[in-house]
Amino acid sequence: MTKKISVRNPRTGETDHIITAADAGEIADAARRLRDGQQEWAASPVEARVAVLRAFKEAVLRRRADIVALLEADTGRRWASEIEVDAVASGIDRACEFAEDTFAPAPPAATPDPEVTASADLVAYPLVAVISPWNFPFQLALIDAVPALLAGSAVLLKPSEMTPRFIPALRACVEDVPGLSGVLAVVEGDGATGAAMIDVADAVCFTGSVGTGRAIAAAAAARFIPAFLELGGKDPAVVTASADLGTAASAILWGSTINSGHSCMSLERVYVDRRVADAFVETLAAKAGRVRLAYPGIGDGEIGPIITAAQAGAIRAHLEDAVAKGARVVTGGTVEELGGGAYLRPTVLTGVDHTMRVMREETFGPIVPVMAYDGEDEAVALANDTDFGLSAAVFAGTAEEALAVAHRLEVGAVSVNDACLTGMVPAVEKNSFKLSGLGASRMGPPSVRRFLRRRALLVR
Ligand code: NAD
Secondary structure, eight states: OOEEEEEEOTTTOOEEEEEEEOOHHHHHHHHHHHHHHHHHHHHSOHHHHHHHHHHHHHHHHHTHHHHHHHHHHHHSOSHHHHHHHHHHHHHHHHHHHHHHHHTSOOOOBOOSSTTOEEEEEEEEOSEEEEEOOSSSHHHHHHHHHHHHHHHTOEEEEEOOTTSOTTHHHHHHHHHHSTTTTTTEEEOOOOHHHHHHHHHHOSEEEEESOHHHHHHHHHHHHHHTOOEEEEOOOOEEEEEOTTSOHHHHHHHHHHHHHGGGGOOTTOEEEEEEEHHHHHHHHHHHHHHHHTOOBOOSSTTSOSBOOOSOHHHHHHHHHHHHHHHHTTOEEOSOOOEEEETTEEEEOOEEEESOOTTSHHHHSOOOSSEEEEEEESSHHHHHHHHHOSSEESOEEEEOSSHHHHHHHHTTOOSSOEEESSSOHHHHSTTSOOOOEETTEESSOSSSTHHHHTTEEEEEEEEO
């Protein structure tokens, strides 16, 4: 039976969109069609695939206004939507360069037997399933799909059922480009659709929560296909006594509230040298108090609505748990119900400790919990006391001092004297540590290389 899924508008709280989930039979049909198309696609020179993806970029830019409007309807937020479309365009350029480098001819390698030469060709996984989340719906749908296509794979893509309004515009961009729809299909659906995709794919890219990541890793392992997982975070920031407190406060506030806190690399824990903790909190609170809600109009401020009522409930539960255990609310602190949506102003907490959920679990809201530390060893121990290992930030008077801390952090990327630089410098290869992910980097040259297997050719 056809499954319909109602989609809630985060600004009004009303259901104003319905999708039809693709079932296992439709997924199997799509997979057969894509496998057929992939053979010619993979056999074509990389330059031909680059030309197709560059044409796709132009199609995206031509439809930029439409896509932004649909992403605004999906998320209720403005700035992230615009940034996403531009990030997709620049990401395509970057991936094209990585693809050209990946397929550049290499000289035959020497072997111990002088009569044998060794070379290799690169064989793409025929069909890659890409399953993406709601928080940056457009960028995270394409961040893995584009490099996989450039590698020579066909891609079956399923964005989140919570933010699907942009899918028709994305399909229109695909249709605009001759040769692309044979190797890229975008389906609508929920977890059941996603699970059916893993049953037919040769590799899977997943961005989302740890719980779903576990299920996907298990399903992929049962079929012996690789799963590239990009999961949650609980990113720490460390502020040393020598840091410029104004710079640190501005960057941390931005890094904690970016996209209403709906970001995997949001700064969700702040550790400050006790000698400067009071001054830091005062500076941070003053800045936080000036940040406005994007309400009633989407352009009225920086902080948009919390994506769902369930997510608002989870954020509220973290706040209540922290306050019950002794945390002090310095700014914000109340989830406000406005016009059917739920909003939280930047919320600075002090008096927090690691018994609190807000310091242990991913909150995914604009909360900045600040904890004082004594000495670098304690700062590092606190920052590493987490199941996650996505990224971190360190603020200090000199880069050397900050890097001494950075080298001790169990995370895949550290921004020094800024926040979330991985988002701004996405060409740099990085991995995700601990529960934050598994598999080769989705950034830098491995973003393309990971979809290719090397076939050694040994000639006597
Ligand atoms: P989610 O795990 O609930 O869902 C993500 C996707 O998985 C959706 O498309 C969903 O339909 C699909 N899905 C659900 N169950 C499935 C199953 N059993 N099999 C196959 N597919 C299934 O995550 P979400 O709430 O959409 O996203 C938020 C999470 O994503 C946060 O934890 C966040 O930190 C993480 N995230 C990580 C990164 C990163 O790069 N590390 C980036 C953005 C978001």
